[in-house]
Amino acid sequence: MKAVYLTQPGTVEIKAVPAPKPATGEVLVRIKAALTCGTDLKAFLRGHPLIPMPGLFGHEFSGVIEETGKGVRGFKPGDEVMSVHTAPCRVCRYCANKLYNLCENIMNTKILGAFAEHIVIPRHILKQNVYLKPPCLSFEEAAFLEPLACVVHGMRGLDIKKGDSVLIIGTGPIGLLHLLLAKLKGARVMITGLESARLEIARHLGADLITLPSLLVDNIETATGGMGFDYVFECTGQVEVWENSINYVRRGGTVILFGGCKQGTVVTYDTYRIHYDEITLKGIFHFTPADVKESYKLLSSGAIKVKPLISGRYSLENIREPFERLSRGEGIKYAIIP
Ligand SMILES: [Zn+2]
């Protein structure tokens, strides 16, 4: 099979390697669509602690089961499936406390290699986080199962109600998925980002207000009467934006820090603001099987429509191009079709 290897930041190689064989409890999937993700872009540009190099990469995908290993139940060759690339171990201390996204083994048992013709889904993922793709979803749309699960996880437990005010900072795929989900919950949403083309997409997707960061402070006055937002979602992974996020939330409000910053970076917050204004700052990482299930329901019911987030299609051979375009701020997500 053909597979894309990230050999070092900025360098990808297509190699012909033997297709993997599914062992007991595993399935071999022929990939029909994979998506570029912010994590892949970071790895492509400067390397990433969770993506070893040289190695396969790509983790958002859907496809068709080609072969099943011994003992697989519930799936058969020919099944069209949507999957994520991790699942918790269910035995560690965090899993025992139902903190499945924080499972001690979740990251070292993940699968990478969606930018390839085939991928093997191991038993622990197959048992927990793989769904049959409904015919109403294209393979590209079905590949949103993973990024949407992350966003579902970030909003879980927040009780966003109709009419609540929400600010989303960042118009990348994650910011826009936040927008779709917040609108579904009936919130009034303002979104801010640097690229006007992406802001226009946000408007098209239902944002009540769009603004460039330079006009953000003035627009908070208009949007919330100067009170500040009930919820602020940081979706850029930039240290300055993490720090500024606290300035946009109302007293008693919540700031969700979604975008991962570079390792070792530090932020400073005004203790007076956090204490006397009772601000909640919440970090977000990954997702649980319940989030994946919710993501599956949102996609398959049509409640969340992700098609407008797909900016183009590329073959494995041309995989450099979508990453170069993303690094220039062009497009949202690209589909890689093997
Ligand atoms: Zn992703």
Ligand SMILES: [Zn+2]
């Ligand atoms: Zn665990």
